[in-house]
Amino acid sequence: MRLPTTLRLAVLGLLGAWLVLASTASSDATYVRSTTNTATVRAAADWTPPALALAQPATPVQGTLTLTASATDAESGLASVVFQYLAPGSSSWTTACTTTTAPYACAWDTRAGADGGYDLRARAVNGAGYTTVSDVVSTTVANNVLVVLANPGEVVRGTVSLKTSVYNGGALPWLVTVQYTTSGGSSWKTLCSGLSAPFTCSWPTTAFSNDSFDLRAVATAGPTSSISAVVGDVLVDNAAPTVTMVDPGSPLSGTTTFTATASDAGAGVQQVVLQYAPSGGGYQTLCTLTADPYSCRYATTALADGSYAFRAVATDVAGNTATSSAVTGRVVDNTVSSVSLDDPGAFLSGRATITAQASSTSGIASVRIQYAVGGTTSWTDLCTATATPYACTWDTTTVPNGSYDLRAVLTDGRGATSTSAVVSGRKVDNSRLRAVDVQTANGDGTAGHVDAGDTLTLTYGDVVAPGSITAGWTGTALPVTVRLRDGNLLGGTSKTDAIDVLRNGAAVQLGSVGLREDYVKGRKTAQLNATMTATTVTVDGVDRTVVTITLGTLASGGGLRTVTTPSTMLWTPSTAAQSPSGGACAATPATESGAADREF
Structure with a gap:
């Protein structure tokens, strides 16, 4: 017969207490103190929210x-x-x-x-x-006369229709004036005036600078007037992004990496489409990319051998597009052997899987995967594979921490060898102290929007000395400032917004967190009051430090957006954080665990 959960826990608790008393009674050690903790554990009958x-x-x-x-x-x-x-x-x-x-x-x-x-x-x-x-x-x-200017959107371009509504205006002959000022300004200028119902105004944004503006509407009927709420931070962006297609080289064969660079100083890059065109033919899509780096792997075996042109088309959030100059005369030739090494990532630790891609019209005898200390030419075989997948597991704990280069060598059916391009500067770091997870939690605010009460949790794989994160800190509650910056300010895109933590204006040694979504409006910075604490938890027998930052009120700046698209954060820790024994934290970034979700 299986006992109920609560009864089994009670029996186990009594047995544990008896064992403690028994061991104390039979020991001749000097008694120091004893502590008794009683807990009741009950299984919840309902784990599902309504x-x-x-x-x-x-x-x-x-x-x-x-x-x-x-x-x-x-x-x-x-x-x-x-x-x-x-x-x-x-x-x-x-x-x-x-x-x-x-x-x-x-x-x-x-x-x-x-x-x-x-x-x-x-x-x-x-x-x-x-x-x-x-x-x-x-x-x-609208219980009284109310003037509402419809929000045209966070980013606008071209000619924009602005619609004003007057509620509870009765039969009075209302006339509407639409006004604008630079974001946060107080000098209002007229955009449209003398508008009668349906109070529609056309805004030719091409006559304005690419900047953020505030808008409002003023309705007048005789001596009576009413002003709408301000529609703030409307970004005018009529400037096309810049985009360049990177030369993929020639001849091309096997699986090849195609890359473009793109940037936009206004609303940010929305997507980049890489395209190819055979000689005398129209352009077709290689891949569509929505995040930097704008790069994809493509099997050129899907293309007929011949001469091709390649280009990139970038579109920003406002809808402006730009097409790069074409890289022409690049030959696809899959009649020869080719080999390439897949990039395993910038940081390696533990048992890392290293893979290569290879093809040959004369068959493949073997593919060797090799490593060398960064910058040297003394290559060591990791493994030799004679069939797909061409891969091996590298136990990086067998080599010292440091920078390494990787390559693959193909031997085809004729006995000829081909060597891949070198994937260089991959860092092996098996430091015990490292970042393992980053999470956020909504307090009681709007989901997908940064609010007071929201939390940011950073989990290390070992114990951290709090004083190495910020001088004099013991892990107790400490007032700090959380800074959120739009990705465009950091040289990225609108979807590379980042968080860092400051104390007295200087960064604490936690590193930075990439949100990978657009939580801050274009070229804005927001700073919030916050409290930082550090606690030690035990997971699978290992003590770990967890740093929790609880957000407070907005201290300065603004421009926070509500995000509806799930994303996965990336925490890049600071190597200045140390264990109590002085071991430095690994620089290996930690990706948010679990399914992609809206942060905060």
Whole structure:
């Protein structure tokens, strides 16, 4: 008979206590102290959060609005559904009402707050305490005369249509003026004036500099006037990106790497398409790339032998495109042997898999994979493969830490050899102290948006001396500043935004975290107050340091965006962090574990 979980735990606890007492009683060692901890562990009956969806209300609304949600929980049942709103200009959610029984609906008196655009959400809690937050829906509250200028988007180009709405204006003959100023400015200039219903204005952005602007609308009827909320940080970007196709060389055979470089000083690069064209033919797509480096591997065996041209087409977030100069006269010839080594990555540790690609019209006798100390010519065989896959496992703990070069040597059916290009400067680092994981967690803010209460957690593979991260630190709660910078400021793209941590204006020795998505608007920097703590956890018998940064209020800057696309963060640690014995942290980056998700 299998005992219930709680009873088995209780029996084990009593047995453990008896063993401790028994060992103490039979020992002749001097008694120092004893500690007794009692814990009760119960298995949860429900591990599944409830299902929840908030109904989209009409817009505009006035007076009392009934908010409704569909919510279910098949296990422990629903304890409550809370309806919340985010008022215009506010950064914190306010509870409108709470209901505990179906149908889940409540009345929200919109007259208690200011007119304007509101975000709405619902929070459902089940009997086991698990919470689900619904997707955000939006509406406009207009209990009085309200002027609303529709947001044209974060990035605009060409001629943009700006639409103004006047709510509760009655039969008065309203006229609308649309105004602009540089982002954060106070000197408003007229863009369109004397607009009558339907109050539409055409904005020729090509006559403006590529910069960020604030917009607003002013509605006037006789002596009465009303001003809309400001639509801020609208980036005008009419400049095409720059793009260059890298010469792939000639002749080309086997699996070849094709690369382009692209940049955009405005909205950032959205995608780069690499293309090829046979002599006298039209261009076709090799690959479509959305992140730097703009590079892909392509099997040229899919192409007929002959002369080809290659080019790259870049498109920025605003929709501007640019086409590189063509690299012409490059010959594809797969009638000869070819071999290439796949790049195993910049950092290697433990048992690393090294692979090569090879082809030959006369057959393949073997492929040898070799390594040499960086910059030398003394090559050592790692393995010899006579059939695909041409790969071997390199136990990097058998060589000293340092820089190494790698290559592959093909011997074809005729006995002739071909040597691949060298993959150079790959760093072997088997330092015990290294970065192992990076995670974020949403506090109580908007999913995909950086808010107070959100956390950033950095996990090392061993214990770190807190004082090596920042002088004098013991791991207790320490006020710091978290800086988020748009990728364009760092020489990357809009999807290479990065986080680093500062203390008294100087970076602490944690390294940096690449968000790999666009959390900060173009060319913006945001700094938030934060608290940093370090704790020691034991995983599989190994003590590890976990650094947790809890975000607070916005300290300076701004331009934070709400991201809807999942991504996977990359933490590049600082080698200045040390173990208590003085061992330096490996420079090997750590990729966020688990499925790709929205950060924060």
